[in-house]
Amino acid sequence: MNPSPPRSLPSPPSLEEQVEDYLDGIMTPREVRAFEASLVAPEVARALHEAVALRSLLEDLPPSDVPDGLIERIEAELGVAEAGPTRARLPRLRAALSGAAWAFRGPAQIQSGADDSMRAASLVSAPFTRLMARDEPRPPLWRRLLRLGA
Amino acid sequence: MSDSPSDADLVRRARNGDPAAWRQLVRRHTPMIHRLALRTLRNPSDAEDATQEVFVKMSRYLDTWDSTRPLPPWLGKMTYHVCLRRLGKVADAKNDLTAPDTLDLATSSDLTPEAAIAVRQASDLVTRAVDQLPAQDRFLIDLRYREGQSDVEVAEATGMNVNTVRTRLFRARQALRKLLSPVLGAHPEENAR
Numbered sequence: 001m002n003p004s005p006p007r008s009l010p011s012p013p014s015l016e017e018q019v020e021d022y023l024d025g026i027m028t029p030r031e032v033r034a035f036e037a038s039l040v041a042p043e044v045a046r047a048l049h050e051a052v053a054l055r056s057l058l059e060d061l062p063p064s065d066v067p068d069g070l071i072e073r074i075e076a077e078l079g080v081a082e083a084g085p086t087r088a089r090l091p092r093l094r095a096a097l098s099g100a101a102w103a104f105r106g107p108a109q110i111q112s113g114a115d116d117s118m119r120a121a122s123l124v125s126a127p128f129t130r131l132m133a134r135d136e137p138r139p140p141l142w143r144r145l146l147r148l149g150a
Numbered sequence: 151m152s153d154s155p156s157d158a159d160l161v162r163r164a165r166n167g168d169p170a171a172w173r174q175l176v177r178r179h180t181p182m183i184h185r186l187a188l189r190t191l192r193n194p195s196d197a198e199d200a201t202q203e204v205f206v207k208m209s210r211y212l213d214t215w216d217s218t219r220p221l222p223p224w225l226g227k228m229t230y231h232v233c234l235r236r237l238g239k240v241a242d243a244k245n246d247l248t249a250p251d252t253l254d255l256a257t258s259s260d261l262t263p264e265a266a267i268a269v270r271q272a273s274d275l276v277t278r279a280v281d282q283l284p285a286q287d288r289f290l291i292d293l294r295y296r297e298g299q300s301d302v303e304v305a306e307a308t309g310m311n312v313n314t315v316r317t318r319l320f321r322a323r324q325a326l327r328k329l330l331s332p333v334l335g336a337h338p339e340e341n342a343r
Contacts, residue, residue, distance in 0.1 A: 016320055016323070016324075017316065017320070020316075020319075024300075050327055050334050051323075053334045054323060054326060054327060054330065055295060057273070057276045057330065057334075058276060058280075058291065058295035058326075059295050059296065059298075060273065061273050061277065061296060062273055063181065063185070064181075064184070064185050064188055066180050066181050066184050067184075067194065067198055070180065070184065070198055070201060070202075071176055071177055071180050073198075073202060074176050074180065074201065074202050074205045075172070077202055077205070077206060078172055078176070078205060078206070078209055079169075080169035080170075080172035080173055080176075081169075081173075082169075082173070
């Protein structure tokens with residue numbers, strides 16, 4: 001089987017185009033064979049080498065960082081920005097309210113928004129809050145002690 | 151992540167007014183748009199404004215995007231036009247869009263092969279070299295190589311004929327080869343041969 005003869009040396013622009021097509025992988029197998037056969041010509045080999053080197057340099061340029069705040073400014077401009085501070089505060093507020101509800105009404109009323117620290121805080125504060133919230137007069141100390149003993 | 155929604159999904163949701171989808175689109179595509187704008191305009195403040203302007207245009211014309219096509223070339227097209235319009239406003243000879251034939255090679259004349267090898271980061275040289283190209287060519291080079299778009303996509307983005315794109319890229323590469331000849335000559339592959 002005779003390999004297809006190497007293409008005659010093309011003029012510089014078409015040589016460059018061939019090199020780019022070769023690197024882009026858009027040549028047919030036959031064109032690839034012919035091009036690779038033509039690599040014996042120093043000009044072709046040099047063109048390929050330079051193209052590879054140039055591509056490598058261009059593709060390896062370090063990415064530039066997006067400036068701080070640019071994305072947020074764009075989102076604000078588009079009116080799609082997250083309501084940052086309000087939303088950030090909301091879970092805490094919900095947790096605080098939930099903890100307070102738990103303290104006054106007991107665990108059955110607890111809200112899912114309360115975190116562990118808030119629950120712990122409300123657990124500690126609940127008896128005092130209840131005592132302070134009583135309308136009826138506190139029983140005498142001896143009666144309370146008896147109740148504890150029972 | 152494979153769970154990351156496609157551009158088409160995000161655009162569909164954005165068209166329905168989903169702010170979260172918009173935010174994802176902005177976060178996904180801002181780096182590319184900003185890179186292109188910065189390279190083309192060469193001014194950080196202008197590049198930020200241009201990036202913002204592209205997204206405003208995007209929000210305005212989102213319904214015109216054909217969801218069967220990739221989104222980056224469409225955004226590249228908007229970026230290209232926004233940058234060109236901004237450059238047109240700037241009466242700066244350095245940003246002349248129509249005089250690509252001669253390049254100022256003076257800054258690289260001191261780059262002997264030894265000096266070039268001594269430079270730690272070839273990327274600085276490449277950046278300097280690309281910066282010497284006319285604005286349109288800088289855009290083409292960036293879109294083609296850094297953003298990895300095909301000649302056809304670059305043509306779509308710029309509204310140029312594919313052959314025009316190839317010709318301009320060819321000239322730009324020729325210019326870059328001249329400017330970067332010390333670096334290209336010292337490429338490791340050559341030493342390996």
